[in-house]
Amino acid sequence: GQSLEQPSEVTAVEGAIVQINCTYQTSGFYGLSWYQQHDGGAPTFLSYNALDGLEETGRFSSFLSRSDSYGYLLLQELQMKDSASYFCAVRDRGGSYIPTFGRGTSLIVHP
Amino acid sequence: NAGVTQTPKFQVLKTGQSMTLQCAQDMNHNSMYWYRQDPGMGLRLIYYSASEGTTDKGEVPNGYNVSRLNKREFSLRLESAAPSQTSVYFCASSLDRGRYEQFFGPGTRLTVL
Numbered sequence: 255g256q257s258l259e260q261p262s263e264v265t266a267v268e269g270a271i272v273q274i275n276c277t278y279q280t281s282g283f284y285g286l287s288w289y290q291q292h293d294g295g296a297p298t299f300l301s302y303n304a305l306d307g308l309e310e311t312g313r314f315s316s317f318l319s320r321s322d323s324y325g326y327l328l329l330q331e332l333q334m335k336d337s338a339s340y341f342c343a344v345r346d347r348g349g350s351y352i353p354t355f356g357r358g359t360s361l362i363v364h365p
Numbered sequence: 366n367a368g369v370t371q372t373p374k375f376q377v378l379k380t381g382q383s384m385t386l387q388c389a390q391d392m393n394h395n396s397m398y399w400y401r402q403d404p405g406m407g408l409r410l411i412y413y414s415a416s417e418g419t420t421d422k423g424e425v426p427n428g429y430n431v432s433r434l435n436k437r438e439f440s441l442r443l444e445s446a447a448p449s450q451t452s453v454y455f456c457a458s459s460l461d462r463g464r465y466e467q468f469f470g471p472g473t474r475l476t477v478l
Contacts, residue, residue, distance in 0.1 A: 258407075287466075296455060343407075357407045
């Protein structure tokens, strides 16, 4: 099976940069996704990494190191609206390529 | 283009009652999924349908059944609801099982008393 670890909560101030880490264990790694979920809302897709390195999408970037079984989501120029939960999800060949989600990190952005 | 829609948005059941949660997508996606989300937990897969006509169990299938009615619709049935099934249920779809981006519906908040 798969397992993922991410911090339960991260706090930061508006305008700052924050990094949310995710470590995983899986037997046949295929890719790592990140989703954002606001309170009471549905998860929405942010990014995906299948290869090592950094993927940038606007203020958000996602990094993967397959040798370390580790990834992170980097949020720059934080805004109040970035307060949400962030989930990493790993896909592997043994799980029929369907993502297994971590427990989520609650990001609280203070003014 | 509504994306993924779910009905109902909220539901309260008594222990032992049955109900069906409905999900539909208008993106012509082949694969559809049912997840449950409990406080402090991530999304846990209940069942999925990789393509029309197929369904498979996920991580937590006990107490649930599913039907892939057609390409657009995927329903989740609780035959005899239990308090442990109190949760938020999300339906999702993707172009196919191999695509990494999933699109989620707004969720159904279910309470079983």
